[in-house]
Amino acid sequence: MENTCYQQLTRTFQRLSRFSHLSAIAGWDMLTMMPPAGSAARGEALAELGVLQHQILTDKQVGQWLQGARSEDLNDLEQANLREMTRHYQQASLLPESLVEAKALAGSRCEHAWRTQHPANDWAGFSANLKEVVKLSREEAQLRAAAKGCSxxxxxxxxxxxxxxxxxxxxxxxxxxxxxxxxxxxxxxxxxxxxxxxxxxxxxxxxxxxxxxxxxxxxxxxxxxxxxxxxxxxxxxxxxxxxxxxxxxxxxxxxxxxxxxxxxxxxxxxxxxxxxxxxxxxxxxxxxxxxxxxxxxxxxxxxxxxxxxxxxxxxxxxxxxxxxxxxxxxxxxxxxxxxxxxxxxxxxxxxxxxxxxxxxxxxxxxxxxxxxxxxxxxxxxxxxxxxxxxxxxxxxxxxxxxxxxxxxxxxxxxxxxxxxxxxxxxxxxxxxxxxxxxxxxxxxxxxxxxxxxxxxxxxxxxxxxxxxxxxxxxxxxxxxxxxxxxxxxxxxxx
Amino acid sequence: MENTCYQQLTRTFQRLSRFSHLSAIAGWDMLTMMPPAGSAARGEALAELGVLQHQILTDKQVGQWLQGARSEDLNDLEQANLREMTRHYQQASLLPESLVEAKALAGSRCEHAWRTQHPANDWAGFSANLKEVVKLSREEAQLRAAAKGCSxxxxxxxxxxxxxxxxxxxxxxxxxxxxxxxxxxxxxxxxxxxxxxxxxxxxxxxxxxxxxxxxxxxxxxxxxxxxxxxxxxxxxxxxxxxxxxxxxxxxxxxxxxxxxxxxxxxxxxxxxxxxxxxxxxxxxxxxxxxxxxxxxxxxxxxxxxxxxxxxxxxxxxxxxxxxxxxxxxxxxxxxxxxxxxxxxxxxxxxxxxxxxxxxxxxxxxxxxxxxxxxxxxxxxxxxxxxxxxxxxxxxxxxxxxxxxxxxxxxxxxxxxxxxxxxxxxxxxxxxxxxxxxxxxxxxxxxxxxxxxxxxxxxxxxxxxxxxxxxxxxxxxxxxxxxxxxxxxxxxxxx
Known part of the structure; x- marks a missing residue:
């Protein structure tokens, strides 16, 4: 088994892909098959997997391998793959885990409350939750913008x-x-x-x-x-x-x-x-x-x-x-x-x-x-x-x-x-x-x-x-x- | 958040339980809903999760926490939980990952071949695969027996x-x-x-x-x-x-x-x-x-x-x-x-x-x-x-x-x-x-x-x-x- 930086990366992304497989199937099941009482445990299980995926992807070693792979001899396709790996890594690494988690929680609260606020035409209630979501999304946007040099x-x-x-x-x-x-x-x-x-x-x-x-x-x-x-x-x-x-x-x-x-x-x-x-x-x-x-x-x-x-x-x-x-x-x-x-x-x-x-x-x-x-x-x-x-x-x-x-x-x-x-x-x-x-x-x-x-x-x-x-x-x-x-x-x- | 050894253990086992949740649902799906072409990718995804669970459970730190928790002040229920944690840890730790993997592969090969050997009444073919399974199971049994002091x-x-x-x-x-x-x-x-x-x-x-x-x-x-x-x-x-x-x-x-x-x-x-x-x-x-x-x-x-x-x-x-x-x-x-x-x-x-x-x-x-x-x-x-x-x-x-x-x-x-x-x-x-x-x-x-x-x-x-x-x-x-x-x-x- 070769151990170039690029090889290490492909193994890491394959591992991530396998976890994404489980997340995709459990997510599909949640929306099609899951009985109502399964909801809380499913949410926790998916969140735990999400944290793990974020950790694997943003591991410092991944950053070092990405750096190292740039000077390795790669064909066109591998270059394209490396470009995509780098994009995924950078997008994930820009965000602290605390913001990812806070955004997930605020989003879930806002969506959950919407279910009753929507039929009640309750803008006052809805906008209170939305403000928090917007605040965190602006934080995310600022972090991404600073790194990318754009609006x-x-x-x-x-x-x-x-x-x-x-x-x-x-x-x-x-x-x-x-x-x-x-x-x-x-x-x-x-x-x-x-x-x-x-x-x-x-x-x-x-x-x-x-x-x-x-x-x-x-x-x-x-x-x-x-x-x-x-x-x-x-x-x-x-x-x-x-x-x-x-x-x-x-x-x-x-x-x-x-x-x-x-x-x-x-x-x-x-x-x-x-x-x-x-x-x-x-x-x-x-x-x-x-x-x-x-x-x-x-x-x-x-x-x-x-x-x-x-x-x-x-x-x-x-x-x-x-x-x-x-x-x-x-x-x-x-x-x-x-x-x-x-x-x-x-x-x-x-x-x-x-x-x-x-x-x-x-x-x-x-x-x-x-x-x-x-x-x-x-x-x-x-x-x-x-x-x-x-x-x-x-x-x-x-x-x-x-x-x-x-x-x-x-x-x-x-x-x-x-x-x-x-x-x-x-x-x-x-x-x-x-x-x-x-x-x-x-x-x-x-x-x-x-x-x-x-x-x-x-x-x-x-x-x-x-x-x-x-x-x-x-x-x-x-x-x-x-x-x-x-x-x-x-x-x-x- | 308390950080006694026992508390650390409960958090680790809760995390394992969330991964088991995903494994259980993906396993159920495999036997009830999955279309045939999904089989190989599902097997790999579940195996990847299995390796992760084995790693988390057999981490040396878990062993140290189990040791430490014995002298902590625990009520009856916590004592029972600690006993079960110890049992799961010991059972998993006894086996090297290579044996776990070899057994999974041999088992899957033997089961897969059985599907055609069974209708063909092909004992010669079946027993060849079964011997490998028995060999690995005996290895597992020896390791467990040595630790437990039994047959x-x-x-x-x-x-x-x-x-x-x-x-x-x-x-x-x-x-x-x-x-x-x-x-x-x-x-x-x-x-x-x-x-x-x-x-x-x-x-x-x-x-x-x-x-x-x-x-x-x-x-x-x-x-x-x-x-x-x-x-x-x-x-x-x-x-x-x-x-x-x-x-x-x-x-x-x-x-x-x-x-x-x-x-x-x-x-x-x-x-x-x-x-x-x-x-x-x-x-x-x-x-x-x-x-x-x-x-x-x-x-x-x-x-x-x-x-x-x-x-x-x-x-x-x-x-x-x-x-x-x-x-x-x-x-x-x-x-x-x-x-x-x-x-x-x-x-x-x-x-x-x-x-x-x-x-x-x-x-x-x-x-x-x-x-x-x-x-x-x-x-x-x-x-x-x-x-x-x-x-x-x-x-x-x-x-x-x-x-x-x-x-x-x-x-x-x-x-x-x-x-x-x-x-x-x-x-x-x-x-x-x-x-x-x-x-x-x-x-x-x-x-x-x-x-x-x-x-x-x-x-x-x-x-x-x-x-x-x-x-x-x-x-x-x-x-x-x-x-x-x-x-x-x-x-x-x-």
């Missing part, structure tokens, strides 16, 4: 989306803001002249589940290394060798569970096709949160809501649930492409979704950089919702800034990933379509093999080998821009 | 059943051997004159599952802190706060899954009622494998196969599956109390079961003590099966010494627990019946509260506070003996 918010952004900066986001989002509100208005006007028939339930859960499994199979999910289950909030979890997606069923609503499954299948196929030959090493992990989201949105929006795919799907729906007016082809397609601005982000269509994201981005950026305080959030929220979607959230915290638990755990810097993901997805789909003539008719016939091969070759198989920018430029021939997202929305909705 | 087999026995010795087992089993063969013969003669009607299926899995859940509810299983699932081999897993039992269904066989559930519910209620106030400490763990087995057999055999309980159960069966001749009360009871000697231990009734156990005990004892070799097993097996049950296993390894995977992982010393458990169960039931007048009519009416209170007070709530001998003497007023088991079998079957 506090940029330092958090970097954790989720390496190399992304506020300056670049501001440019990308300014572009979106220049045309999206107008597009949204025109789509709303156009669609207001169409009369659509809603699907009428009930749609039994067992049959919905069968349909979801059929869609997963159609989309190439590997059931030999994965599962479909139920959880309150859909997610994709597990490990690359054993990927687990979840959905939730509503017997009154057929398509929410189904497209949730299609979305998570996008995440899952990315995980299932990450490079196994480097398993356990950071370079084998998914590139970033936005690239991950690009895969789920590629499946859900670019592919899943396309006319070709909806045509392919419809016979299975009719076969399982019987014919009804909503399932006439033209109605079914139009119904799945309906744009309807509303208060709640997670229920938004793809045209109005960016409004929710940019609003949050602007508020969280100002908050972390210390330009506004927690008290200022509701007024700002209302102002931006009025400007974007013409909706008032004055006094309506429940449907405004308290609508989800995104900020309760201090996950600031994650939000932009949603819209970055949508832009990446559009740019990728455009590139795939250019490379693959006849793609649309293949999709309508249920043959996605060329499309998935393209994703495998251009995205999945690379893990974290390249930077996000390199990955996207290699795949699409140009840097991330909003042109293809705009083209896509215009073509589909106008 | 090699007694040293292994002690791991599963503290304070039990071959000398005591020989006496207990000699007693069984003096009357059980004759009893078995008389029961067989008696039952051969009765004509019974077999239940006729199919019994749909979903309805069997509902019936199992009803039985669990009837038997006081806490679903807020537990689950019922499916696995190839039924077991009780998880952690006291979150106990998970499994069964397997055969649509042709109603009662196998049901009584499997009743059996595991006995294990589960023990776990669910262990003393929570000492959670995470060794003193809060179940006393031993035989005491655990006594609880499952108490539920399955003493209570579950009693006339009173079968009468209580029958209406639920008829309600779910409809009436049929096999469900006439007298037939149903007799059918559930049928004695039928056979080759396979796990399918044995409670009268012939001890024959399987004593046979294995005698062989594994001689094997570990070096009196016989692996090659001698088939002939000895055949000889003892002929003597006990009149069945030949000559050349029939599949139904003989290769029938299960009990020896493949080197778990020598565990076997006696099954029959010790049956004897404990009979002795405990007798004591409970003596203490609780009207018990049988309460059972027939489905009121088990007094019985369960008695178990809680006498067994469950004590965890590992007392030695096994003390626990049983406190509960029943006398040391373990086979009198009550004999009375029970005679009363039920003759």
């Amino acid at each position: 506090p918010y940029d330092a958090l952004l970097d954790v989720f989306e390496p190399d992304m900066t506020s300056a670049r986001l501001d440019t990308l989002f300014a572009d979106l803001k220049s045309w999206l509100p107008d597009l949204l208005q025109r789509v709303a006007d156009k669609q207001s002249r169409e009369t659509l028939v809603d699907p009428v339930g009930p749609f039994p859960v067992a049959t919905q589940r069968e349909l979801g499994l059929e869609a997963m199979k159609m989309l190439g999910f590997d059931f030999n290394g994965g599962r479909l289950d139920i959880s309150a909030h859909p997610f994709c979890g597990g490990v690359p060798e054993d990927v687990r997606i979840t959905t939730r069923y509503d017997e009154k609503d057929l398509l929410s569970a189904l497209f949730g499954v299609v979305h998570e299948t996008g995440h899952a196929r990315y995980e299932q096709n990450l490079p196994r030959q480097w398993s356990g090493q950071p370079v084998a992990l998914a590139r970033s949160t936005a690239i991950h989201e690009s895969q789920s949105l590629f499946f859900e929006m670019q592919l899943g809501r396309s006319e070709a795919f909806l045509r392919r799907l419809l016979p299975s729906i009719v076969q399982r649930f019987g014919a009804q007016p909503a399932f006439e082809e033209a109605n079914f397609i139009a119904w799945n492409q309906r744009v309807k601005p509303g208060y709640i982000r997670v229920e938004a269509d793809e045209v109005s979704y960016p409004a929710h994201v940019i609003l949050r981005y602007e508020i969280e950026q100002a908050l972390i950089n210390g330009e506004i305080e927690v008290e200022d959030i509701p007024a700002l929220w209302n102002e931006k919702m009025q400007a974007w979607l013409g909706l008032s959230t004055e006094g309506d915290y429940r449907n405004g800034c308290m609508q989800d638990i995104h900020w309760t755990d201090g996950g600031f810097g994650y939000f932009p990933s949603y819209t970055l993901g949508a832009m990446y997805a559009a740019q990728l789909f455009h590139a795939a379509r250019t490379a693959l003539p006849g793609l649309e008719s293949a999709i309508a016939q249920g043959d996605f093999s060329a499309l998935f091969d393209w994703l495998r070759q251009n995205i999945w198989q690379h893990g974290s080998r390249f930077s996000t920018s390199q990955l996207i430029e290699n795949a699409t021939g140009e840097a991330l821009n909003s042109r293809y997202f705009r083209q896509h929305l215009t073509a589909r909705y106008l | 090699p087999y007694d040293a292994l026995l002690d791991v599963f059943e503290p304070d039990m010795t071959s000398a005591r087992l020989d006496t207990l089993f000699a007693d069984l051997k003096s009357w059980l063969p004759d009893l078995l013969q008389r029961v067989a003669d008696k039952q051969s004159r009765e004509t019974l009607v077999d239940p006729v299926g199919p019994f749909p899995v979903a309805t069997q599952r509902e019936l199992g859940l009803e039985a669990m509810k009837m038997l006081g299983f806490d679903f807020n802190g537990g689950r019922l699932d499916i696995s190839a081999h039924p077991f009780c897993g998880g952690v006291p706060e979150d106990v998970r039992i499994t069964t397997r269904y055969d649509e042709k066989d109603l009662l196998s899954a049901l009584f499997g559930v009743v059996h595991e519910t006995g294990h589960a209620r023990y776990e669910q009622n262990l003393p929570r106030q000492w959670s995470g400490q060794p003193v809060a763990l179940a006393r031993s494998t035989a005491i655990h087995e006594s609880q499952s057999l108490f539920f399955e055999m003493q209570l579950g196969r009693s006339e009173a309980f079968l009468r209580r159960l029958l209406p639920s069966i008829v309600q779910r599956f409809g009436a049929q001749p096999a469900f006439e009360e007298a037939n149903f009871i007799a059918w559930n109390q049928r004695v039928k000697p056979g080759y396979i231990r796990v399918e044995a009734d409670e009268v012939s079961y001890p024959a399987h156990v004593i046979l294995r005990y005698e062989i594994e004892q001689a094997l570990i003590n070096g009196e016989i070799e692996v090659e001698d097993i088939p002939a000895l097996w055949n000889e003892k099966m002929q003597a006990w049950l009149g069945l030949s296993t000559e050349g029939d390894y599949r139904n003989g010494c290769m029938q299960d995977i009990h020896w493949t992982d080197g778990g020598f010393g565990y076997f006696p627990s099954y029959t010790l458990g049956a004897m404990y169960a009979a002795q405990l039931f007798h004591a409970a019946r003596t203490a609780l007048p009207g018990l049988e009519s309460a059972i027939a009416q489905g009121d088990f509260s007094a019985l369960f209170d008695w178990l809680r007070q006498n067994i469950w709530q004590h965890g590992s506070r007392f030695s096994t001998s003390q626990l049983i003497e406190n509960a029943t007023g006398e040391a373990l003996n086979s009198r009550y088991f004999r009375q029970h079998l005679t009363a039920r079957y003759l």
Whole structure:
């Protein structure tokens, strides 16, 4: 067994990966299988493992090996792995264990209290807890910013989306803001002249589940290394060798569970096709949160809501649930492409979704950089919702800034990933379509093999080998821009 | 935070307990939920955690704290906890990590190969692997025996059943051997004159599952802190706060899954009622494998196969599956109390079961003590099966010494627990019946509260506070003996 610094590092990261495996499975179990009384003991067990992982990763010796490995003879791939190892080490080492622990506790308190404060529209109670979360997140951001030499918010952004900066986001989002509100208005006007028939339930859960499994199979999910289950909030979890997606069923609503499954299948196929030959090493992990989201949105929006795919799907729906007016082809397609601005982000269509994201981005950026305080959030929220979607959230915290638990755990810097993901997805789909003539008719016939091969070759198989920018430029021939997202929305909705 | 040696120990054992939690859940998941391709990564993750636990437990500092804590001022409970801590430490420290690892690898190889060797009746292939397992188990036994000053087999026995010795087992089993063969013969003669009607299926899995859940509810299983699932081999897993039992269904066989559930519910209620106030400490763990087995057999055999309980159960069966001749009360009871000697231990009734156990005990004892070799097993097996049950296993390894995977992982010393458990169960039931007048009519009416209170007070709530001998003497007023088991079998079957 060799004992170069690099070899020592690979063994350490493999060990960490094995502990992450246990954490991922115990975390999945907590949200899908665990009976209520198991909660406290599970939380303690996971926290104990988290502390151990932090200790192993931030051990001084890891720092020395990283230093030593730089002068060792490494090939390209090993260099990329060393770069990723260094990033993980630095991100973890910047934070004292006390701050990691305090943040976890404050986040858990804030999220727990939200469960009753949300239905009670209790902003006063909620903001008291949120202040503590913001205080600790600002501390974290300051520490990261000092080390990286950037603004506090940029330092958090970097954790989720390496190399992304506020300056670049501001440019990308300014572009979106220049045309999206107008597009949204025109789509709303156009669609207001169409009369659509809603699907009428009930749609039994067992049959919905069968349909979801059929869609997963159609989309190439590997059931030999994965599962479909139920959880309150859909997610994709597990490990690359054993990927687990979840959905939730509503017997009154057929398509929410189904497209949730299609979305998570996008995440899952990315995980299932990450490079196994480097398993356990950071370079084998998914590139970033936005690239991950690009895969789920590629499946859900670019592919899943396309006319070709909806045509392919419809016979299975009719076969399982019987014919009804909503399932006439033209109605079914139009119904799945309906744009309807509303208060709640997670229920938004793809045209109005960016409004929710940019609003949050602007508020969280100002908050972390210390330009506004927690008290200022509701007024700002209302102002931006009025400007974007013409909706008032004055006094309506429940449907405004308290609508989800995104900020309760201090996950600031994650939000932009949603819209970055949508832009990446559009740019990728455009590139795939250019490379693959006849793609649309293949999709309508249920043959996605060329499309998935393209994703495998251009995205999945690379893990974290390249930077996000390199990955996207290699795949699409140009840097991330909003042109293809705009083209896509215009073509589909106008 | 105090820093006495004892306090340091409790923190260390709590930490170990949290890692055991993760190991238990990941282990349960592996047998119930995991898709096949997850297997290798799971094995590595669990092995990594196992090495960590072994390192934490056998750290020299733990030894020093154990030494130091002896002269600290501890109350009775803390003394008991310290005794258990010392036992766990000593058991782990005796073995070099290399032996632990080699044994795990050899066991896994032997078990894996068994899966194809068993259907092929391939003794030559199997025995080659088993020799390696036996060699390593003998090494382990030698190391333990040298430290404890006893025979090699007694040293292994002690791991599963503290304070039990071959000398005591020989006496207990000699007693069984003096009357059980004759009893078995008389029961067989008696039952051969009765004509019974077999239940006729199919019994749909979903309805069997509902019936199992009803039985669990009837038997006081806490679903807020537990689950019922499916696995190839039924077991009780998880952690006291979150106990998970499994069964397997055969649509042709109603009662196998049901009584499997009743059996595991006995294990589960023990776990669910262990003393929570000492959670995470060794003193809060179940006393031993035989005491655990006594609880499952108490539920399955003493209570579950009693006339009173079968009468209580029958209406639920008829309600779910409809009436049929096999469900006439007298037939149903007799059918559930049928004695039928056979080759396979796990399918044995409670009268012939001890024959399987004593046979294995005698062989594994001689094997570990070096009196016989692996090659001698088939002939000895055949000889003892002929003597006990009149069945030949000559050349029939599949139904003989290769029938299960009990020896493949080197778990020598565990076997006696099954029959010790049956004897404990009979002795405990007798004591409970003596203490609780009207018990049988309460059972027939489905009121088990007094019985369960008695178990809680006498067994469950004590965890590992007392030695096994003390626990049983406190509960029943006398040391373990086979009198009550004999009375029970005679009363039920003759």
